[in-house]
Amino acid sequence: MTGPDRRSILKALVTTLAGLSVGGLETPAAAAVDASDASESWTTQTLEAFADTLIPGQRRFPGDVAVAGAVAGPGAVQAGAVGLLHSPELPVAPLLPAIAALLDARAVAYAALRLIWLPPTLPPFVGLPFSDRTALVGGLFDPDDPDRPIWQVLSLLVGLAFDTAGQQDTVEALGQGHPGLTWLHFPEPDPDGMWRFPDFSYGRQLAALHPNTTASGSPA
Structure with missing residues (x-):
C-alpha cells in the first residue's frame, strides 16, 4: 500500500481505541453524522459502507448509497461510528483516506476477479452489492491477510x-437517544447517574463488601 505504512495506521487505530476506553473524546457532537453531510467524500462513503457492512442499518435518506438498507432499524452509521473516526481529537483521523483507499483497492480486485461492474461515480467498495461487501469484508479477517490487524481494530471501534x-x-448518550444503546435496550442509570446491580450474578453473594469501600463502590 502507498502513503502511511501499515504500522502507522495500526498504531493510530490502537491509540484511538485506548483513548476511547478511558474517555479520551470529550466532544459528543463530533460523533454525529448529519444526513446532509453524509457521503460528501469518497473517504466518508467508503468508511460508512464498511461500518454498515459490520452493523447494518436502514437507509438514512432517499438515495443513500453508502448505507445499503439491508435491515430495518439503526446500524453503526446511525450510531456515529464514522463521525467518531473523523473526530480531529483522535490520531486516526488524518489516516482515514489511506484506510479508505486500501479498502477501495481491495474492492477493485474483488470485483475484477468476479467480473462485477462498479459504477464510476461511486467509491469501489460502495459500488459493490451488499452481499459482495459482506463477502469481501469477511475475507479481510483471514489469518493470512497482511492487513488483518487494521480491519480488526477498525471493527472494534465501529x-x-x-x-x-x-x-x-453514557448518561448523555442515553438522554439523547443514542441509536445503538436504544436499540439494545441499554438500562437507564439510577437518578444519580450511577448504575447499580442489586441482584448477584451467581444468585448469591460470593464475598463480603470490604468495610473501607467508598460510597461510589470504589475500593479503599
Whole structure:
C-alpha cells in the first residue's frame, strides 16, 4: 500500500481505541453524522459502507448509497461510528483516506476477479452489492491477510460506537437517544447517574463488601 505504512495506521487505530476506553473524546457532537453531510467524500462513503457492512442499518435518506438498507432499524452509521473516526481529537483521523483507499483497492480486485461492474461515480467498495461487501469484508479477517490487524481494530471501534456509545458519556448518550444503546435496550442509570446491580450474578453473594469501600463502590 502507498502513503502511511501499515504500522502507522495500526498504531493510530490502537491509540484511538485506548483513548476511547478511558474517555479520551470529550466532544459528543463530533460523533454525529448529519444526513446532509453524509457521503460528501469518497473517504466518508467508503468508511460508512464498511461500518454498515459490520452493523447494518436502514437507509438514512432517499438515495443513500453508502448505507445499503439491508435491515430495518439503526446500524453503526446511525450510531456515529464514522463521525467518531473523523473526530480531529483522535490520531486516526488524518489516516482515514489511506484506510479508505486500501479498502477501495481491495474492492477493485474483488470485483475484477468476479467480473462485477462498479459504477464510476461511486467509491469501489460502495459500488459493490451488499452481499459482495459482506463477502469481501469477511475475507479481510483471514489469518493470512497482511492487513488483518487494521480491519480488526477498525471493527472494534465501529462496535464500540454502536454497542457502548464509546465516543460519549453514557448518561448523555442515553438522554439523547443514542441509536445503538436504544436499540439494545441499554438500562437507564439510577437518578444519580450511577448504575447499580442489586441482584448477584451467581444468585448469591460470593464475598463480603470490604468495610473501607467508598460510597461510589470504589475500593479503599
